[in-house]
Amino acid sequence: MAEPARSILAPFLAIGLVVAGGAGAFAYTAGWLSPDRLTPDRMVDAFAPPGGPAPGHRRNHAKGVCFTGVFEANGAGAALSRARVFATGGYPVVGRFNFGTPDPNAPDATARARGLSIKVSTPDGQEWRSAMISAPVFPVSTPQAFYELLKTPKDPNAMKAFAAAHPEIGAFGAWAKSAPWTASYAEERYNSLNSFIFTDSGGEDRAVRWSFIPEATPVPVPAEDLPKRGRDFLEKEIAERIAAGPARWTLAVTVAEPGDPTADPSKAWPAGRKTVEVGKLVAQKIEPEADGPCRDVNFDPTVLPSGIRTSDDQFPAARSAAYAVSFDRRSAEAKDYPAK
Amino acid sequence: MTIVSEPRAAAMTESRPRFTPLQRALHWLMAIGVLSMLFIGVGMVSTVTQTHLTLVSIHKPLGIALLVLVIIRIAVRLTTGAPALPADLPEPMKLAAKLSHLAFYGLMVSMPLIGWAMLSAADYPITLWGGFTLPPIVSPSRELHAWLWDAHRTLAFCFFALVLLHIAAALFHVLVRRDGVFQQMAGGEG
Numbered sequence: 001m002a003e004p005a006r007s008i009l010a011p012f013l014a015i016g017l018v019v020a021g022g023a024g025a026f027a028y029t030a031g032w033l034s035p036d037r038l039t040p041d042r043m044v045d046a047f048a049p050p051g052g053p054a055p056g057h058r059r060n061h062a063k064g065v066c067f068t069g070v071f072e073a074n075g076a077g078a079a080l081s082r083a084r085v086f087a088t089g090g091y092p093v094v095g096r097f098n099f100g101t102p103d104p105n106a107p108d109a110t111a112r113a114r115g116l117s118i119k120v121s122t123p124d125g126q127e128w129r130s131a132m133i134s135a136p137v138f139p140v141s142t143p144q145a146f147y148e149l150l151k152t153p154k155d156p157n158a159m160k161a162f163a164a165a166h167p168e169i170g171a172f173g174a175w176a177k178s179a180p181w182t183a184s185y186a187e188e189r190y191n192s193l194n195s196f197i198f199t200d201s202g203g204e205d206r207a208v209r210w211s212f213i214p215e216a217t218p219v220p221v222p223a224e225d226l227p228k229r230g231r232d233f234l235e236k237e238i239a240e241r242i243a244a245g246p247a248r249w250t251l252a253v254t255v256a257e258p259g260d261p262t263a264d265p266s267k268a269w270p271a272g273r274k275t276v277e278v279g280k281l282v283a284q285k286i287e288p289e290a291d292g293p294c295r296d297v298n299f300d301p302t303v304l305p306s307g308i309r310t311s312d313d314q315f316p317a318a319r320s321a322a323y324a325v326s327f328d329r330r331s332a333e334a335k336d337y338p339a340k
Numbered sequence: 341m342t343i344v345s346e347p348r349a350a351a352m353t354e355s356r357p358r359f360t361p362l363q364r365a366l367h368w369l370m371a372i373g374v375l376s377m378l379f380i381g382v383g384m385v386s387t388v389t390q391t392h393l394t395l396v397s398i399h400k401p402l403g404i405a406l407l408v409l410v411i412i413r414i415a416v417r418l419t420t421g422a423p424a425l426p427a428d429l430p431e432p433m434k435l436a437a438k439l440s441h442l443a444f445y446g447l448m449v450s451m452p453l454i455g456w457a458m459l460s461a462a463d464y465p466i467t468l469w470g471g472f473t474l475p476p477i478v479s480p481s482r483e484l485h486a487w488l489w490d491a492h493r494t495l496a497f498c499f500f501a502l503v504l505l506h507i508a509a510a511l512f513h514v515l516v517r518r519d520g521v522f523q524q525m526a527g528g529e530g
């Protein structure tokens with residue numbers, strides 16, 4: 001005999017619950033139910049100036065110029081990392097000189113934190129991408145605090161309150177106030193700030209930071225003089241300089257000792273840490289960004305060859321997520337930033 | 341209209357032909373994989389924590405693994421076929437089942453390919469594990485990247501909606517029609 005007939009309401013209710021539960025779990029995972037979650041979209045929105053972002057351009061470090069060149073590894077880095085890029089040899093580089101601003105037309109005189117971005121390709125098909133700045137430390141300790149800083153109104157009282165809540169910003173502030181200005185991208189030292197893990201061929205891990213130290217001697221220039229040099233003087237200067245001959249930097253890798261603040265880019269490591277010079281960056285040719293090979297590159301600092309990986313520093317993950325959003329948006333706005 | 345459901349006599353008495361064990365294994369393995377991919381996908385683009393990197397590092401190789409599996413699955417399907425649906429299933433339902441399964445196969449093939457092409461168009465190295473990198477399948481292009489990004493996202497949401505519909509339909513077969521269709525794909529001996 002067949003079972004007795006049953007109400008069909010119960011099964012439909014069950015089906016409805018399963019579907020609603022699945023949809024709810026999906027919405028929760030996607031962050032749609034969490035207006036306070038710091039999503040990559042919110043992070044990137046926070047950079048936008050009051051008039052909105054410049055379509056087609058990077059959402060931060062929007063002004064820059066492309067270069068191509070080579071990274072000449074001297075082989076010393078192979079003791080720290082098995083990445084091919086540290087084996088003696090020359091590897092092609094696509095790079096970008098830039099500075100921190102959401103405005104692609106910002107005057108170069110406002111470029112306090114100047115940036116160097118590089119993409120080094122090795123014959124094993126791997127890449128090392130890095131975006132560094134001239135400040136010796138980052139303003140704040142965490143991506144969340146950086147978001148809050150971006151959201152802080154630019155009036156003195158609000159900034160004071162922020163600084164009171166985030167005293168670590170003092171070190172960056174002191175640098176911004178007192179470090180000499182230069183009139184050239186080629187005279188700046190560029191620092192990874194974030195720490196990464198280098199793994200050598202024996203499998204040993206070391207936490208490191210790195211810096212590109214200029215070969216050109218920095219010539220201090222009074223900040224008041226910079227606006228007189230013209231809106232794009234940094235771009236013009238580097239183009240002229242490199243047309244006359246390549247500009248060089250030495251890559252110095254600094255190895256942490258146990259207890260060093262590897263997770264916090266707002267804190268410098270104590271002086272005297274082991275530092276290894278692993279090669280030279282040679283910038284050989286400048287190209288305007290609009291037609292240049294760097295325009296469509298995302299210098300995501302988590303694009304790393306095997307032998308380098310991220311550390312307990314929270315920033316590279318946040319940067320990777322945010323740079324992807326910035327890249328997704330600007331690539332969808334290609335028509336607003338055509339080649340010249 | 342009746343508000344009661346009668347268990348189908350046929351399902352009770354004779355056991356219906358089933359998908360082969362290989363087909364069932366592939367179905368359930370990929371069901372877990374696809375659901376994971378959908379949740380990992382929306383999860384990884386919603387956070388700036390280290391979880392972002394962890395999820396991305398699962399999303400890419402798992403997506404490519406599913407591409408390999410779906411190719412095997414389609415080959416198996418073309419050679420072994422599928423058990424017929426119950427004869428008394430209304431024609432529109434049969435058509436809906438067939439079309440939705442076709443859409444699934446389309447999505448299981450296209451989603452990983454679009455993801456792969458999207459990363460190629462953006463000129464990212466497509467690193468799966470450690471140093472293992474896939475070659476690009478399209479040349480770098482902003483316009484193409486934007487188009488593929490839209491497609492990957494839009495199709496992902498369609499995919500999830502279809503999965504919900506599919507689960508609802510499977511449960512409808514088990515709980516309401518009780519016609520043995522679920523058993524065709526369910527585990528167990530045979």
Ligand code: HEM
Pocket residue numbers: 043044057058059060061064096098114115116117131132133138143146191192193194265297298299315318319322323326327330
């Ligand atoms: C959570 C913290 C950070 C966020 C959210 C953030 C956000 C961004 C965004 C959205 C871009 C534009 C990316 C693109 O469209 O390709 C960018 C570019 C850049 N950022 Fe950051 N950034 C962060 C931390 C840092 C740090 C710590 C440094 C320096 C060590 C840095 C240096 C740079 C440089 C040099 C660029 C220019 C890259 C290029 O040339 O494409 N940023 N940043």
Ligand code: HEM
Pocket residue numbers: 367370371372374375417422425437441442444445448503506507510511521522523524525526
């Ligand atoms: C989440 C991802 C899933 C995908 C991509 C998927 C895909 C498919 C496809 C393509 C078929 C057709 C097989 C063929 O004719 O070759 C199928 C059949 C089936 N699926 Fe799924 N499925 C998923 C999840 C589920 C779940 C969670 C259930 C159960 C609750 C389920 C139950 C069934 C059943 C019962 C059939 C057999 C239908 C028939 O006999 O025609 N599936 N599935």
Ligand code: HEM
Pocket residue numbers: 324325328374377378379380381382385399400401402403404406448451452453454455456459466492493496497499
């Ligand atoms: C069954 C296969 C796949 C499914 C179901 C899937 C699903 C998803 C989903 C749901 C998202 C989030 C979309 C959003 O909310 O914006 C996503 C994003 C993404 N997927 Fe996939 N995916 C698949 C395969 C792949 C593959 C094979 C790759 C690469 C090799 C890939 C690369 C990506 C990337 C890079 C993103 C982030 C895009 C961005 O916003 O920048 N996906 N995927």
